[in-house]
Amino acid sequence: MRQVTLHDVANAIGVSAQTVSRVINQRPDVADATRVRVWETIRQLGYKPNIMARGLVSRRSHVLGVITLTLNDYFRSEVMTGLEKDARARGYACHLSFAKEDADDLPELVDSMLARQVDAIALLMPKRFVYPEFHVDVPVVSIAHLLDHPRAINVDVDNIDGAYQAIRYLLDQGHRTIGHITGPMDWAPAADRVEGARRALAEEQVPLTLRNYVESKDWTLQSGYEAACQLLEQLPDLTAIFCHNDWMALGAYRALREMGRRIPTDVSVLGYDDLPICQFMEPPLSSVRQPGEGLGQLMAQLVITAIDHAEAYRQDMLVPAELMVRDSVIAPSLTV
Amino acid sequence: MRQVTLHDVANAIGVSAQTVSRVINQRPDVADATRVRVWETIRQLGYKPNIMARGLVSRRSHVLGVITLTLNDYFRSEVMTGLEKDARARGYACHLSFAKEDADDLPELVDSMLARQVDAIALLMPKRFVYPEFHVDVPVVSIAHLLDHPRAINVDVDNIDGAYQAIRYLLDQGHRTIGHITGPMDWAPAADRVEGARRALAEEQVPLTLRNYVESKDWTLQSGYEAACQLLEQLPDLTAIFCHNDWMALGAYRALREMGRRIPTDVSVLGYDDLPICQFMEPPLSSVRQPGEGLGQLMAQLVITAIDHAEAYRQDMLVPAELMVRDSVIAPSLTV
Numbered sequence: 057m058r059q060v061t062l063h064d065v066a067n068a069i070g071v072s073a074q075t076v077s078r079v080i081n082q083r084p085d086v087a088d089a090t091r092v093r094v095w096e097t098i099r100q101l102g103y104k105p106n107i108m109a110r111g112l113v114s115r116r117s118h119v120l121g122v123i124t125l126t127l128n129d130y131f132r133s134e135v136m137t138g139l140e141k142d143a144r145a146r147g148y149a150c151h152l153s154f155a156k157e158d159a160d161d162l163p164e165l166v167d168s169m170l171a172r173q174v175d176a177i178a179l180l181m182p183k184r185f186v187y188p189e190f191h192v193d194v195p196v197v198s199i200a201h202l203l204d205h206p207r208a209i210n211v212d213v214d215n216i217d218g219a220y221q222a223i224r225y226l227l228d229q230g231h232r233t234i235g236h237i238t239g240p241m242d243w244a245p246a247a248d249r250v251e252g253a254r255r256a257l258a259e260e261q262v263p264l265t266l267r268n269y270v271e272s273k274d275w276t277l278q279s280g281y282e283a284a285c286q287l288l289e290q291l292p293d294l295t296a297i298f299c300h301n302d303w304m305a306l307g308a309y310r311a312l313r314e315m316g317r318r319i320p321t322d323v324s325v326l327g328y329d330d331l332p333i334c335q336f337m338e339p340p341l342s343s344v345r346q347p348g349e350g351l352g353q354l355m356a357q358l359v360i361t362a363i364d365h366a367e368a369y370r371q372d373m374l375v376p377a378e379l380m381v382r383d384s385v386i387a388p389s390l391t392v
Numbered sequence: 393m394r395q396v397t398l399h400d401v402a403n404a405i406g407v408s409a410q411t412v413s414r415v416i417n418q419r420p421d422v423a424d425a426t427r428v429r430v431w432e433t434i435r436q437l438g439y440k441p442n443i444m445a446r447g448l449v450s451r452r453s454h455v456l457g458v459i460t461l462t463l464n465d466y467f468r469s470e471v472m473t474g475l476e477k478d479a480r481a482r483g484y485a486c487h488l489s490f491a492k493e494d495a496d497d498l499p500e501l502v503d504s505m506l507a508r509q510v511d512a513i514a515l516l517m518p519k520r521f522v523y524p525e526f527h528v529d530v531p532v533v534s535i536a537h538l539l540d541h542p543r544a545i546n547v548d549v550d551n552i553d554g555a556y557q558a559i560r561y562l563l564d565q566g567h568r569t570i571g572h573i574t575g576p577m578d579w580a581p582a583a584d585r586v587e588g589a590r591r592a593l594a595e596e597q598v599p600l601t602l603r604n605y606v607e608s609k610d611w612t613l614q615s616g617y618e619a620a621c622q623l624l625e626q627l628p629d630l631t632a633i634f635c636h637n638d639w640m641a642l643g644a645y646r647a648l649r650e651m652g653r654r655i656p657t658d659v660s661v662l663g664y665d666d667l668p669i670c671q672f673m674e675p676p677l678s679s680v681r682q683p684g685e686g687l688g689q690l691m692a693q694l695v696i697t698a699i700d701h702a703e704a705y706r707q708d709m710l711v712p713a714e715l716m717v718r719d720s721v722i723a724p725s726l727t728v
Contacts, residue, residue: 080507095500105507119508122488126473133464140490149508152458152488154476164418164431171416171441172455172485277672303669310672333639333669336613336646 060103068097080105081118081147120359121151121169123162124180129275130331131348132180135199138352139178146360148175159185166192176359179203183243195362197355200244202372209358210372211351215245218344218377219252219298222326225342225379226296227260230387231324234262235294236269237283237304246271249300249328267291272304280307288315295323295388302327302334302343309337324385340382351375396439404433416441417454417483456695457487457505459498460516465611466667467684468516471535474688475514482696484511495521502528512695515539519579531698533691536580538708545694546708547687551581554680554713555588555634558662561678561715562632563596566723567660570598571623571630572605573616573640582607585636585664603627608640616640620647631659631724638663638670638679645673660721676718687711 062080066073071090078086079094086094098105120143127133140150151174153165159181169177175194182200197209226234236253239246254264270287272279280303287297288311299305305327309319317323319339327334330345358371398416402409407426414422415430422430434441456479463469476486487510489501495517505513511530518536533545562570572589575582590600606623608615616639623633624647635641641663645655653659655675663670666681694707 080504091500095503098503099499119487126469127463128466128469128473130464133462133469137462137464137490140488144489149504150488151455152476152486153480154473163435164427167431167434168416168418168485277668281672306669306672310674313674332613333642336617336642338646338649 084145117173121174121177134348135352138349142353142356197359213346214374215248216252219249221379223253223256231296235287235297237299239300277307280304284308284311302331320386342382345378419483453509457510457513470684471688474685478689478692533695549682550710551584552588555585557715559589559592567632571633573619573635575636613643616643620644638667656722678718681714
């Protein structure tokens with residue numbers, strides 16, 4: 057029996073071969089009814105499309121290589137969801153590899169992806185790392201890690217402005233003795249958030265001294281708890297705490313509870329990420345919201361556009377963060 | 393200039409071509425020092441391996457297709473981490489696609505993966521769905537969704553036993569009026585956990601009536617909160633609540649707090665998943681732990697083994713859950 061071809065499928069339905077090809081490549085520009093009919097006919101006739109073989113001819117694999125830290129993080133998981141969704145709508149599949157946190161396996165992962173002929177690479181590696189030679193001849197989109205490369209596309213949430221908004225809000229409420237629980241400073245988002253805080257504080261001539269902050273060793277609840285204990289010791293008269301993520305803010309809630317300090321009456325608390333749990337904390341936690349899924353979609357859109365345009369140039373792009381006000385911040389009490 | 397080949401790389405270092413090939417395919421059976429030297433030499437000589445082209449010859453793509461619900465879930469994200477880690481150690485890359493929750497795009501996703509020549513498919517789709525014809529000629533490993541297919545590999549956490557342990561523990565503490573907040577019953581884990589609860593209750597001749605449980609519409613904090621409010625209304629004399637996940641237990645915490653019912657003095661609460669946050673809740677939440685990363689590793693191991701063995705047969709496998717006891721459950725007070 058002769059092998060079934062793409063043209064057999066097209067003829068059986070009475071559409072063009074190009075339409076069948078679009079469906080197989082999951083392009084969005086096909087009517088839903090047509091799409092369903094094409095897949096049904098592919099199954100009925102037993103046609104076996106081979107995108108890989110066609111990739112060898114077109115020199116396109118229609119695969120995006122994604123290298124990420126583990127997705128056990130709300131924001132990163134949202135970015136990945138948006139990225140895959142947009143990539144698929146553009147006919148691209150995602151190859152996923154998890155890198156070690158210190159990124160020392162990154163060169164191997166990149167080379168291995170290139171060996172698998174990915175058309176572009178996306179990096180979700182917010183921790184700073186040293187990558188001596190990033191000589192890849194495909195477009196690369198990176199979040200949080202600024203690549204210095206003529207074809208690199210760097211996107212991120214505007215963490216400087218996000219932290220600026222947070223601290224500006226605390227200052228406007230009247231707080232002057234603010235404690236900071238920062239993420240590990242070798243993570244780009246932590247460094248950016250410290251910079252944003254510094255800018256807001258400078259407007260009121262409030263210095264950011266060593267006494268004012270504790271750098272946590274990771275982003276966990278436990279680290280937030282320990283950092284808050286240390287912060288309350290070194291800055292006992294603080295009236296507000298800004299935490300670089302909501303998990304650490306939750307750890308700080310426990311530390312404050314144990315010390316008998318009421319939130320927000322005695323101490324205001326402000327988080328970052330706007331996790332769904334914020335509304336369920338007692339009191340509900342004010343937090344800075346990051347548009348994870350939108351950022352992922354932007355990454356896919358930019359990098360796939362770059363594949364199709366050889367003249368692509370370096371792009372740096374920031375999306376805004378937004379302060380979500382709930383009940384964990386009030387003006388400092390005068391009697392404290 | 394002549395194109396650099398795999399043999400040039402092998403000759404430059406003095407290893408066999410097979411060793412170079414093993415490194416490129418990320419097989420684990422190569423010494424670390426050799427691995428580093430091979431990649432360095434590949435970069436120095438400018439060799440461009442093409443796993444895709446070799447796949448056409450060997451009829452192996454060394455790609456695993458993973459179809460999953462979004463990874464914004466602790467357990468699923470852990471499974472994915474374990475799966476990718478183990479797949480990579482066996483020389484396999486992971487292709488990732490997110491399916492819609494009702495899985496009505498699953499046939500398309502599967503066909504599209506097959507068109508990309510994946511060697512096997514892994515499904516992380518815990519919601520029950522109707523898939524009329526799963527006629528794929530590659531091995532499929534599925535979590536939570538039992539595939540009835542001669543080459544299917546079904547793995548899962550033993551949710552029946554997990555819930556049995558949870559309810560047995562509540563019964564042993566003396567609870568007899570137990571409320572249940574279940575996940576949506578079209579999700580396999582929810583149905584299994586109800587079955588496990590029923591078995592434990594039957595041992596004490598305690599019936600599981602309609603008054604005793606509320607089925608939440610999803611797995612969120614908000615649903616848990618609403619379900620707890622309803623449960624307290626229809627079963628006001630309950631002394632314990634078993635929640636099908638920790639997020640819903642957290643929602644129940646808020647509902648109980650608002651009603652002035654103390655945990656665990658007035659009402660004991662037991663969750664499922666053992667999220668990191670359990671230890672930070674007030675009081676720390678007892679919960680049933682699921683081995684997510686281990687389960688993901690098992691999935692990769694089983695399905696890749698099946699690729700290499702044409703005589704593979706259907707396998708059903710369960711891994712055990714474990715009750716983690718903290719402070720949210722005590723014996724019911726006699727005065728209630």
